[in-house]
Amino acid sequence: MNVFEKFGLSQELLKSIKHMNITEPTEIQTLSIPHIMKGKDVIGESATGSGKTLAFGCGVIDHTLPKKGVQALILTPTREIAEQVKDVLRKLAYHKHLNVISVYGGVSITAQIQDLKKAEVVIATPGRLLDHLERRTIDLTRINLLVLDEADRMLDMGFIDDVERIIRACPKKRQTLFFSATVSRVKSLANKHMNNEVIVSAQNMVDPSKLKQVYYNVKKNMKLSLLVHLLKKETSGLVMVFCNTRRNTDFVAKNLKANNIKATPIHGGLTQNKRKNTLKMFNTAKVSVLVCTDVAARGLDINNVSHVYNYDIPKDTKEYVHRIGRTARAGAEGQVVNVLCEYDYDNFSNVMNQYRNFNIEEIKIPFLEKVVAIRTDDSRRQPMRRGQFHSRNRGHRR
Incomplete structure (x- = not known):
């Protein structure tokens, strides 16, 4: 039996993971995926390269339906991370036929406006997402899963006010996931915006x-x-x-x-x-x-x-x-x-x-x-x- 099958993932998602040649879950995946799939709010403490994108990606893909509007939002601190997350999620979504897009500054907003009309999963940097909210080119009323990736670094980079505005624009009834290198840095934000969150911590990937x-x-x-x-x-x-x-x-x-x-x-x-x-x-x-x-x-x-x-x-x-x-x-x-x-x-x-x-x-x-x-x-x-x-x-x- 494939180890990922124990997590209760859909057949489409299991097929995608297999095609990515991933056979064994990392520590953060083992600790967080069972809670994520049950719909719980989770704070995951892990370093870059620990496999956290696949961890929250499982919840994103299996909790999102095609052609039902934007249902999952992932916030990242930089454009490069947004691109990396998009690439992983597109691979995970391949057999479910979801539209996964990234929106960030430094590129034309016009093409993003068109892409948003068909998207079910959006990965965004805070500044550009606020631009879309002000232009009313994105609808967050159907969001059922919100992810803050590299949450501590977003706060370190001064995005706290932007992040708070975006969170308030999402429905209160939703699942919220924070992934951070340190739990303490995001605990006050979690206290305001998460419900009965589960905290999981993976060891440092560095030996x-x-x-x-x-x-x-x-x-x-x-x-x-x-x-x-x-x-x-x-x-x-x-x-x-x-x-x-x-x-x-x-x-x-x-x-x-x-x-x-x-x-x-x-x-x-x-x-x-x-x-x-x-x-x-x-x-x-x-x-x-x-x-x-x-x-x-x-x-x-x-x-x-x-x-x-x-x-x-x-x-x-x-x-x-x-x-x-x-x-x-x-x-x-x-x-x-x-x-x-x-x-x-x-x-x-x-x-x-x-x-x-x-x-x-x-x-x-x-x-x-x-x-x-x-x-x-x-x-x-x-x-x-x-x-x-x-x-x-x-x-x-x-």
Whole structure:
């Protein structure tokens, strides 16, 4: 007997799951699907990549009927997550012939208005959904299932007022599901909008025993040189390089490419098509290094990331945890490399003080070839000055 059959799923849904080559449920799926299928409100605590989309997707597909208007609404913090969720739900809905669409900003609203007329399942970012509500181009009166995906991050990104308005626009008699990396962050929202909710929690997908964290302490003018040196020696898997700003993201990506490293940037300043194509190239390994901001990377389910580099240390210690959770998943080994200079000391100290159980080893800086940086507003390559540089361990952790 297929394990998913025990959850009481429809034959159409079981057939779709089989066609997706999924045979064993993940922990969050095992814990949440039975409650979801019974129509209960659920808070699911789980990380990105844990299989939560399929978990709430089972309820969405089996509790929605064709040609009866919009009955299920899933809110996501970013356009990329909306696209990812749409892709999974369309696969799940294949044998039930449901119209699953995504609506978000950065693209034409006209086509969305037409799609909404035929949709039964809508995945949306809060801002664009409010646009449709104000234009009266979406009818939420038939909503029987509301999902907040990456709920904590929506709140972190300042969407709380938008989310509250959308929830109030939905019928009070409905099933509500919140999926979040931490339950505590969304508990007050749940108290206002959920009924007798069940809380389930899956273990972190990251295996701490297989995650190695290190840091290099380098002068500011050698930070880029060190990153280029380390990435040129990378041979396994995909690499994510995190920066704190769009400007730095573009700067790092441009200089990595100038040094023959297959890198591409992703941040909120890019068009939707550009961001979509960037993710496709990275997921298919046409580029091996993704340089990104925290907001652009939130919720993206990217597999086979072997190394995470922090070119900038985040101001928010929680973002550090989100970043390192990209690697060492599902039994694979991973490494986190922090590239520090003097302006990172305070943020790095906050991480060390907040997470005292982290073992972050300092690594001696190797001999480096100086890389002359290209400014993001200047495509002309400056001449390379070749030389050797060596910096001794200075032990700054502060």
